[in-house]
Amino acid sequence: MTRPTIHDVAREAGVSLSTVDRVLNDRDGVRQQTKSRVLEAIDRLGFQRNLAAANLSRKRRYRLAFILPDGPNSFMRLLEQDLIEAAEAALLDLTSVETIKVPPFDAGALADLLRKLDADSLDGVAIVATDATIVRIAVRELRARGVAVITLVSDLPGSERQGFVGIDNVQAGRTAGSLLGRFCRGRSGRIAMVTGSMLVRDHAERRLGFEQVLRTEFPDHPIIAPLEGFDDKDRVRDQLAAKLAEDPEIIGVYSMGAGNRGIAEALSDLPSDRAISVVAHELTPYSREALLDGTFDAVLNQNSRREVESAIRLLREILDGQSPTTLPEPIGIEIFMRDNLP
Template sequence: MARATVHDLARAAGVSLATIDRVLNRRGGVRPATIEKVEQAMARLNYRRDMAAAMLAKQQEYRFVFLVPIGVNTFMRNLANEATRLSDLNAADRISIRVVEIPPFDDEKLAAILNGLDGSDTSGVAVVATENAQVRQAIDRLAERGIPVVTLVSDVPASRRAHFVGIDNSAAGRTAGSLMGRFLRGRSGRIAVLAGSMLLRDHVERHFGFERVLRTEYPDLVTLPVIEGRDNGAIVEDVLGALLDRHPDIIGLYSLGGGNRGVIAALNKRHAGGRICVIAHELTAHCREALIDGTFDAILNQDPGHEARSAMRVLRALTDGQPIDQGQERIRIDIYLRDNLP
């Protein structure tokens, strides 16, 4: 069957093309009864709008803003670079992506930037956000103005954000716990846990999943209280080094955030590489080297390129009022050992 057109739709609903245009573009001036007639005709004809043609006709431009914390975190730098690259690749589709660098863990600054955005130059926002009241309120204000917000990497589910793009962080923590238990099977001892900040929901969820698996399945492995390194290598080296000195019986380490150069430095100074089982996140260049030389045992990875592309596609779908392909936008948890490095 030929695809139904707006002319077919107008005839079936008994209304003018101008009325069809108003209903499809959600403009005012149409009675509810007329809208219902049009929607019923759409259902009978199985009408599917050609959004690409519609947006082209309207000269629709997509102006997306990506807010990414840029410090010494290699993964975040890679995410920002991927977003910038996407802007260049999709310019022909009238998509532009402006990457705004924000200081890591600065809730006040992030909230201020979010509050400064408006619909005149912003179609949608993707943000790596902390779970903070000011940030949550700023996201809600954007939603109230009709600007869709997508959270990236770390979610803020209590806000009015429209979608989350990232891995299942609780599952990632459970995976790390399962790997740790298998690697250390038959041994007992202390396990260190290093986070960037427990104000980040992804870090909280990873810790929860990890702790749950060890407590229920590997009770001989006892986790120490979480230490925080702010995803900064120098800070991580100091706080982790101090912990290793206080507890020389540590046999495992789960680094669930950034700052892994500091992890490597602290372990190497104490000749602990290979003696302590280490599971970390993100396959950066220095983590790859640590896997190869045996300092790290496993890396859990999320693809920053996939996340940037997914955020762009989701924002476009939200802007166009189209459904999101949940299967396409699911971000995988990749597990790398030195035997299967890409």
């Protein structure tokens, strides 16, 4: 069944195309009786206006900002590059996209930035959230000033954000647990976790899912308390190397944040007869190299380009008054091993 067009509406209402266009774009010059007739025709036909075309016709511009953590996190830098490329394409749809960086894992800095944003020059914001009350309050204040807010990669539940674009991080943690448990099957020993920070929701949710699977399905592999590396490869390397030297019973490592270079460097100093299985996140040049040389066993990945494009689309839909649940598909979790690298 074909969708009704503006021509069908004009024919049904007995008016010209220009009259329908005026009604759709809420312009003057149409009598109330005629306007009512057009609106009734729209309802009868089930006409759905093409918002993109309508916005182009009235030259509506969208002004969006993406707030990302600064620092050496390879995935965030990949996301930033994707944003630069997506911003160029978005200009064709009258959408300007800027990237703003804040110190990583710094809830105060993120909240301060949200409060300082100029609501008169901005329509929507996507943030990689730090899970803190002051950030929730800042989001609420920004919404009250008329700016649309969604979260990207790391969510902020309980806030007034209008949508989230990213993977299911509990599911990602469960997947990591299932993989690592199988990689370590047949060996006795403990499992180490390396996180960026428990201040971000995505890492906390990954830990939850990971521990659920390890404790129920692989109880013979006790889990030690997570090491917080704050996505800094040197800190990750030093902490993990010290823990591996202290505890010779560690047989597996789950890296749920960045700093994968530090993981690889810590493992490179181990004797050749000590086997450590590793599951990490995000397919970056460093994790790819670790897969190829056998240091990592598996990498869970999220498609950063798809997340950027979906976030831009979601913000535009919210600003157009559409339901914020219209994201076409959830962001899936990709599992890469050495033999299926793209």
